[in-house]
Amino acid sequence: MVMNYMLSEDEKAIIDIAHSVAIQKIKPLRKYYDEKEEFPYEIMKEFAKCDLCGTYIPKQYGGLGSGIMGLVLLIEELCKVDGSIALSIAATALGTLPIILFGNDKQKTKYLPDIASGKKLAAFGLTEAEAGSDVCNIKTVATKTGDFYIIDGIKCFITNGGDAQIYTVFAKTNFTKGARGISCFIIEKGQQGFHFGKKEKKMGIKSSSTRELIFNKCKVHKDQRLGKEGYGLLIAQTTLNNSRPGVAAQALGIATGAFEEAIKYARIRKQFGNSIISFQAIQHMLADMATEIEAARSLLYTCARTIDSKIQKRISKESAMVKLFCSEMAVRVTLNSMQILGGNGYLRDYPIEKMFRDARITTLYEGTSQIQKNEIAANLIREFSTK
Numbered sequence: 001m002v003m004n005y006m007l008s009e010d011e012k013a014i015i016d017i018a019h020s021v022a023i024q025k026i027k028p029l030r031k032y033y034d035e036k037e038e039f040p041y042e043i044m045k046e047f048a049k050c051d052l053c054g055t056y057i058p059k060q061y062g063g064l065g066s067g068i069m070g071l072v073l074l075i076e077e078l079c080k081v082d083g084s085i086a087l088s089i090a091a092t093a094l095g096t097l098p099i100i101l102f103g104n105d106k107q108k109t110k111y112l113p114d115i116a117s118g119k120k121l122a123a124f125g126l127t128e129a130e131a132g133s134d135v136c137n138i139k140t141v142a143t144k145t146g147d148f149y150i151i152d153g154i155k156c157f158i159t160n161g162g163d164a165q166i167y168t169v170f171a172k173t174n175f176t177k178g179a180r181g182i183s184c185f186i187i188e189k190g191q192q193g194f195h196f197g198k199k200e201k202k203m204g205i206k207s208s209s210t211r212e213l214i215f216n217k218c219k220v221h222k223d224q225r226l227g228k229e230g231y232g233l234l235i236a237q238t239t240l241n242n243s244r245p246g247v248a249a250q251a252l253g254i255a256t257g258a259f260e261e262a263i264k265y266a267r268i269r270k271q272f273g274n275s276i277i278s279f280q281a282i283q284h285m286l287a288d289m290a291t292e293i294e295a296a297r298s299l300l301y302t303c304a305r306t307i308d309s310k311i312q313k314r315i316s317k318e319s320a321m322v323k324l325f326c327s328e329m330a331v332r333v334t335l336n337s338m339q340i341l342g343g344n345g346y347l348r349d350y351p352i353e354k355m356f357r358d359a360r361i362t363t364l365y366e367g368t369s370q371i372q373k374n375e376i377a378a379n380l381i382r383e384f385s386t387k
């Protein structure tokens, strides 16, 4: 039972549909996809059938128009059951947001309807071997020749890499201009000079593919550039400010799923002649977990509503706070859930060990916890310098 967040009927419908897909289609297969490390194409079809692929995409481009809040509710609900399969939608949102936020009408009309219908997936290509937290250090280059750019370089760690059809990719258009020398391009799978590198073997989120993107003299028309030349860093940062609540929702969903497993187990597991839930040590762990989860949910929904309302110009602090708090909370909650299940929590027969493995990534990607703290601190310093 969660607090009343005054969700609209449309928002409740997203949760209800996501819940039934998660229970009926994902739950029976989550162990399979985790162990086989296989991309869940069959489940993607279910998402498309249930109209869940474009919750955040504006209605005029075929989506449900439910904004970041709609995305967050969907991801949270799916991740209660599996934190990896839902990532294909969250990573598609990450790859699509640059188009929603900075695309012109022609670009939006060309790409958004296919993503909203589930026909195509998207991905976001920013990270490189020498440019993780330090995004300005990217070496991928886009050299202008007439109406085209020639792209050369390698992106690493790209979620949905190889499985997505549409990629928003960041490259240097001017090496002398620093942060203003980066631009963003929409590049399609199959385009000449665009290949995929190795698929990473990971600790968790195993059904999600993480691959290198390799650009070797990849010729891209200037119409494929998003926004103005040199606006790439702004596009990346604005996208991440909007997408980090999605990672927070993934973390919150996983934490909630783990908590529910832990409380169910604590009620039935008997030691010393009593259910372990009768021990105060277990009760206090559960109380702490439930409190942290609800605090995370309140922060997340408030942040999502603030973004959607567009009344606040800067949302980088709130977005970083929610990503930091929800992801660190999910690691604590999944670990404590494992503790409550005792030895069984460590076994693959129970879902908790997978939930911990899946939760762990949320403190790392789309900016590590340290980078979120840097962002929050930078905002605080700016705010308090004028007081």
Ligand SMILES: Cc1cc2nc3c(=O)[nH]c(=O)nc-3n(C[C@H](O)[C@H](O)[C@H](O)COP(=O)(O)OP(=O)(O)OC[C@H]3O[C@@H](n4cnc5c(N)ncnc54)[C@H](O)[C@@H]3O)c2cc1C
Pocket: 091, 123, 124, 125, 126, 127, 131, 132, 133, 134, 156, 157, 158, 159, 160, 202, 210, 361, 364, 365, 366, 367, 368, 369, 370, 371, 374
């Ligand atoms: C499974 C997975 C999926 C991913 N998906 C994508 C994707 O779809 N698209 C994409 O572009 N990228 C993606 N990434 C990349 C991810 O965003 C980066 O891994 C992340 O931003 C951290 O960069 P890094 O790994 O290079 O770590 P580094 O930047 O090398 O950081 C190493 C350590 O140093 C700390 N550190 C670095 N700089 C600072 C600083 N200034 N202050 C304090 N501490 C600091 C970090 O917090 C971290 O603890 C993915 C990564 C993984 C593992």
